[in-house]
Amino acid sequence: MKLKVVFGSALVGIAVLAMACSSTTTPAPVPAKTPAPAAASITVTLTETPYAFVPKDITVEAGKNVVKLTSLKEIHSFTIVDLKIDQIVQPGKSVNITIPTDKKGTFKLICTPHESVGMIGTVTVK
Ligand SMILES: [Cu+2]
CATH class of the missing domain: 2.60.40.420 (Cupredoxins -  blue copper proteins)
Incomplete structure (x- = not known):
């Protein structure tokens, strides 16, 4: 249960971080999380x-x-x-x-x- 909460918090943190990055004017060299490529x-x-x-x-x-x-x-x-x-x-x-x-x-x-x-x-x- 505790692990689950920690994991959930981490996801929220990543999401917040991603939002923060997207609002800056300098482009991030490497996105924090790349979307999974569609299966060929x-x-x-x-x-x-x-x-x-x-x-x-x-x-x-x-x-x-x-x-x-x-x-x-x-x-x-x-x-x-x-x-x-x-x-x-x-x-x-x-x-x-x-x-x-x-x-x-x-x-x-x-x-x-x-x-x-x-x-x-x-x-x-x-
Ligand atoms: Cu056949």
Whole structure:
């Protein structure tokens, strides 16, 4: 309880400080608190002719881990066994997923129904 109060007070202090800074005429070289950048969206299309992830190799950076999956005509999956991700994408639908960034490296990406016909790729988490 005490910690919570202290934290709350600190936030108020930061807010007051920020207001004080913004009212001065000299620009602050570094803002006290930068707004969180909007998560960059990476778009992956799951296609049928040929069966593929487009693009097939994607890289996700920490904090930029929103991936928009769009299936054209068939049911596909965006499966990364090593990361325990198994996202089904319905025909003609889009799904936004996040990829955990605590595990880093390059991981094999497969579409479970179409792996045998080459619908594979990689996901690199940096
Ligand atoms: Cu597929």
